[in-house]
Amino acid sequence: MADMELTGAEIVVRCLRDEGVRHIFGYPGGAVLNIYDEIYKQKDFQHILVRHEQAAVHAADAYARCTGQVGVALVTSGPGATNAVTGIATAYMDSIPMVVITGQVPTAAIGQDAFQEVDTVGITRPCVKHNFLVKDVKELASTIKKAFYIAATGRPGPVVVDVPKDVTQHKCAYAYPKSVTMRSYNPTSKGHAGQIKKAAQMLLEAKRPILYTGGGVVLGNAAEQVTELARLLGYPVTNTLMGLGGYPSPDPLFLGMLGMHGTIEANMAMQHCDVLLAVGARFDDRVVGNPKHFAKEAHRIIHIDVDPSSISKRVRVDVPIVGEVGQVLDEIIKLIKAGKEKPDQQALKAWWAQIELWRSQDCLKYDRSAPVIKPQFVVEKLYEVTGGDAYVTSDVGQHQMWAAQYYKFAKPRRWINSGGLGTMGFGLPAAMGVQKAHPDAVVACITGEGSIQMNIQELSTCKEFNLPLKIILLNNGYLGMVRQWQEFFYEERYAESYMTSLPDFVKLAEAYGHVGMTIEKPEDVEPALREAFGKYKDRLVFLNFLTDPRENVFPMIPAGKGLSEMILV
Amino acid sequence: MRHIISLLMENESGALSRVSGLFSARGYNIESLTVAPTEDATLSRMTIVTRGSDDVIEQITKQLNKLIDIVKVQDLTDGSHIERELMLVKVRASGEMREELKRMADIFRGHILDVSDKTYTIELTGPGTKLDAFLAAIDPAAILETVRTGASGIGRGDRIMKI
Ligand SMILES: Cc1cc2nc3c(=O)[nH]c(=O)nc-3n(C[C@H](O)[C@H](O)[C@H](O)COP(=O)(O)OP(=O)(O)OC[C@H]3O[C@@H](n4cnc5c(N)ncnc54)[C@H](O)[C@@H]3O)c2cc1C
Ligand SMILES: Cc1ncc(C[n+]2csc(CCOP(=O)(O)OP(=O)(O)O)c2C)c(N)n1
Ligand SMILES: [Mg+2]
DSSP states (O other): OTTOEEEHHHHHHHHHHHTTOOEEEEOOOGGGHHHHHHHHTOOSSEEEEOSSHHHHHHHHHHHHHHHSSOEEEEEOSTHHHHHHHHHHHHHHHTTOOEEEEEEEOOGGGTTTTOTTOOOHHHHHGGGSSEEEEOOSGGGHHHHHHHHHHHHHSSSOOEEEEEEEHHHHHOEEEOOOOSOOOOTTOOOOOSOOHHHHHHHHHHHHHOSSEEEEEOHHHHHTTOHHHHHHHHHHHTOOEEEOTTTTTSSOTTSTTEEEEOSTTOOHHHHHHHHHOSEEEEESOOOOHHHHSSHHHHTTTOOEEEEEESOGGGTTSSSOOSEEEESOHHHHHHHHHHHHHHSSOOOOHHHHHHHHHHHHHHHTTOTTOOOTTOSSBOHHHHHHHHHHHTTTOOEEEEOSSHHHHHHHHHSOOOSTTOEEOOOSSOOTTOHHHHHHHHHHHSTTSOEEEEEOHHHHTTSGGGHHHHHHTTOOOEEEEEEOSBOHHHHHHHHHHSTTOOTTOBOOSOOOHHHHHHHTTOEEEEEOSHHHHHHHHHHHHTTTTTSOEEEEEEBOTTOOOSSBOOTTOOTTOOBOO | OEEEEEEEEEOOTTHHHHHHHHHHHTTOEEEEEEEEEOSSTTEEEEEEEEEOOHHHHHHHHHHHHHSTTEEEEEEGGGSOEEEEEEEEEEEEOOTTHHHHHHHHHHHTTOEEEEEOSSEEEEEEEEOHHHHHHHHHHSOGGGEEEEEEOOOEEEESTTOOOOO
């Protein structure tokens, strides 16, 4: 019955079904009531009702991060759309594939300052990969198809589809397009063969090589290839914050995270290498600091990225390769395996000796005998108790850095955090998205008392949908990351970084119907975690760890400085 | 350096704001921007005149290419090309100035489109430098109003931008 006419609202729902969507996150309102009415009538996907639109978008975003599928959120016009903007920008900065459907006032009312009207396409334009305003129901299905296609291909990103209310009422024949061709959008997937050959050669000639891999490896499902290449050559690997899990952290070839809060060995190896292979990483300012200080040893750089505009943006590279990481790495591995040439073992040995010297400084050491709970200790224990196999989401601040440094991610898509935008409030809704995608998985949200309060209302959503998250609150009583900068760079003037009258988090968790615990002593950390992940494994447990308020994140490179200008413990 | 960038883009509402938004968000400068539909009504052609170091221009072309509505991007400055701009100038033309301005318009191959007892409205086309030269050549006090379109550009000879 291909030519039966459907309303726009029915079409939206059918498109989502035909796209294979299983879960959407959203919040209703006037402009999307027709769509909600159709959602009510169907069983193909589940709608998760959040308590704030920002949370819907973060949940859909995390759903995408942990599965690789396109996340979907649905919000109403006006305030629904503006509440969603932070979530959209968060996904945009980290290149996350997502489709956000926003309601809009009826086409005839657009531009009339109508009730709950905002220019959603205008507001979101700078923080989406693309957006659409659908003015004709006949274009609805093809636009939604395009939205999914654009979101998922090339460099992924969020796409907004703005649907006026009258379009959801109008009728037309429905057919979901099988494929999309767009003359204006054809992302490159295959790397240039000549450049790939050059890269393989350059890698083999290296005396002090390093692999620097980022979020693109996770997004492009190329962790296996990175691992194979590194092991084939015996070369050291470092990951960006977004790339963690792209190489198994416990492995000896792994130097840890690099950048502002990276390890000595990773940052020094970056600074002193002679050949740098950058894979799906964008030389962010939190990674190379000041690009002027970066190229001190005139290294040669190979850069693989699907987005040409990521290449030679902050740092000039010698061998640019535009293409999908997986495909390009496969080719490089093939060439190296087929050839007779091997890396210079003597040089490599000397390089590793140097790296081990840096590593022996043990830059992530901390005081283990302190009478107060050290936040690093909590993360280490969490790693032990969960067998290193949990999905870990985080908020933004010191706790985020400790999570990145001390939870040794062994697999991609396990570490879910907002790196590019650094959005406090991301952690809890993100954990909801992950738990919906993987109902049986262990999901922990590492957060701070500042961040958790930015979307605390979602504890209610977690109750409604029985999401047994474990909230690991590293409660230092400060906006710790802000406090740290004030201590180092503002002569300890702690302007507005201390929060009095924090809620009683145990009572708060209980008020929402969950289990709450406060942990004050180091010796209670492990038992509390065991109880949470054991006895209470089917409940949401809010663990309020009172941690050392004065602890700082080390190493630290002050903003704008070079990679070798680290501040150590 | 000054660059002239030509774009072919989908003739969709909002496409222009994506381009201008990109320039303002990333701090690139726009000296001028012209746009109109092509012979194929589904496509618009835009000419942007901008300035920047080689690195900046490289980013500008990459970022433009990244916009979903943009079909083709060409930096005309990379090869030989022609650029033309249209200017309308209203000048005070009374007394002996009247003859003088008529002569200047002729020298610059301009046309007088409109005449009143006190004014001339002169049309001039050419590269921006020629239009600048005309304005410099006449008495600044005579200039009442100017309006310029910004440059349109096209490649020379067989250099063709089409899809
Ligand atoms: C408090 C705080 C502190 C931080 N400190 C650090 C720090 O110390 N160290 C650190 O590393 N970061 C840090 N960050 C994060 C930082 O801001 C950036 O988000 C991060 O460094 C960017 O990671 P990335 O380079 O891997 O790029 P991403 O943002 O992950 O970008 C991915 C790149 O891969 C490309 N790509 C995507 N898919 C593919 C594919 N299939 N094939 C090929 N290429 C692809 C994209 O085009 C893009 O260029 C911090 C953030 C916060 C909030
Ligand atoms: C929405 C938002 N507002 C402000 C900031 C700036 N900021 C970055 S870290 C931070 C402090 C976070 O405090 P908390 O959640 O307690 O984490 P801690 O650093 O103490 O671990 C702030 C305010 C931000 N990243 N996001
Ligand atoms: Mg805190």
